[in-house]
Amino acid sequence: MTATSVLAAEHLDRLFQALARREYTCVGPTVRDGAIVYDRIEGAADLPRGFTDTQAPGEYRLERRDDDACFAYVVGPHSWKKYLFPPERRLWRLRRSDGSIERVDADEPPPRYAFIGVRACEIAALLIQDRVFTGGPHSDTYYGRAREDAFVVAVSCTESAPTCFCSSMGTGPAVTGDCDLALTELVGEQHVFLVEAHSPAGRELVDELDLQPAATEQEHAARAAVGAAAQQERALDPEGLPELMGKSLESPRWDEIAERCLACANCTLVCPTCFCSDVEDISDLTGEHAERWRRWDSCFNPGFSYLHGGDVRRATAAKYRQWLTHKLGTWVEQFDTSGCVGCGRCITWCPVGIDITAEVPKLAKGEAS
């Protein structure tokens, strides 16, 4: 049984200080460009205190709250994958010498990150990307190192957006483990964080903070708040999705979706589990050096499936089918888990508001008729 302790909101910086003493680079939510994004943060003052987000298909707005809540938003356009699987990263640098080639750079160790404010659905996404990058016959060592070193401060959601469907996917909103610390924020008469340690490193840090145990009423209040967030408008029944996707490969629904889909790739970029990438080789003017950079790519982008003279998937319908059938279907065969965690980002950030929780039932209906 994990003991729950209480950290007063005015003492939240003690957590940042303890992480700094351990030489972690803190990254977490902060307000920038009208959105809550993940970036370097130094302390509690950098958090989106007093802000919340309103989300709907194709819509995202920040709003002021009438309290000082730090984590009373849901999820923004960023996800933690940008730290473990950076949007662009140099894989190597080679030099041509004596008619041969040799590597001239060393593998740079990733920063030791402390992730602040990781939601339950995002923990699920981390576990999925662990399988993608470190669970196969070959391993992405940068990802593995960054992940192994990362200190995860999770936050249970006490609010849901209309685009959230983690309850139905079984990934949230309560944090139940797979992190170092789990916080639940309570605002009201007292603004406090209930703190649970879920790892030895987390326990050690909690001990150092010298916190009081939580009162029973506080624990009840936290459970009630997280329970309220579990009541969500949207749902996706994960049962039978791989079979449905497999049966739907030639459904006319893909053409229907393609009439709306702009193939803009937003859904894949905001998705916390999408992992496709491209590489680009760069040389300098001397011709003596060459580098390879890996960059995020998307199954919606032109050239993604290029093969002798043209793309295998030319139609937007084929590209959308690849995205959705992979995410909800073939992902399970490949990694023994769905690729979807129900975070709703693809719904919010789709410029035309395509909603996978609405499209899947249409595919199922098409299958039945």
Next chain:
Amino acid sequence: MAVGTERAAASADDVWVPRPWVVRSATREIGDTVTLEIEPRDASAARPVAPGQFMMLYIFGVGEVPISVSGTGPTSGLLHTVRDVGAVTHALCNLGVGDVLGARGPFGSAWPIDEHKGCDVVIAAGGIGLAPLRPVVRHVLERRGEYDDVVVLYGSRQPDQLLYTPEFERWRAAGIQVEVTVDHADQTWDGHIGVVPTLVRHARFQVDEAAAFLCGPEVMMRFMAQELVDRGVVPERIHLSLERNMKCAVGMCGRCQLGPEFLCLDGPVFPWTRVERLMAVPEL
């Protein structure tokens, strides 16, 4: 956080880094196609290679492409037969003896030749697709007694695009039936005319004892596999080699997917039964 993976002892991104290999010979097969024999500059970079597998070949400052192994050279080198169709393959086709290129691999699945000892063997290829199958022909040649009737069915668009024709007599001398066709004949051609699947009717083999290995354009492989199945070949004994865009070759870039399959890890060689339905879906 522990993520259940051991920290690799070797240099972090080894799988991504091309190693220097040296060109031992470069032979122009036909107008736009060259066979390179390459060896690792540092013998420790050599790995065992099975027929059907591919390497990622890299030209400094130009780029990298997946190329199937088309045989082993007279010494310890690996053969790659490359058609000049893009920037990297153009540079590969212009390498000379002693030049250095980069290579990673080998990657991917192999032709299950040993699993079909005692069978009749049908090898069907279109165009450059004969390159990944040549190691199968050579494997059978070296162990001729272990296989029954062996047939090579091969076609290209025109007579001057046929690969490895100087070897055909040696194959025939070992009792291998070699049938060749072209889509468009010229005045020099007195052989078959038509697509590769039309050669099946000339092939002498026992359908119920045959294993088939196919490589070529997807449409050719689909019709070939169907033709063989229609004639009674056991679908599970038909194998084919597929191709998709590929950047990493280690199952991470996501580009080479065909349905649930990562061609770089699960393929490129698949049993027909595993990909038949996927190959029938346009633009999958």
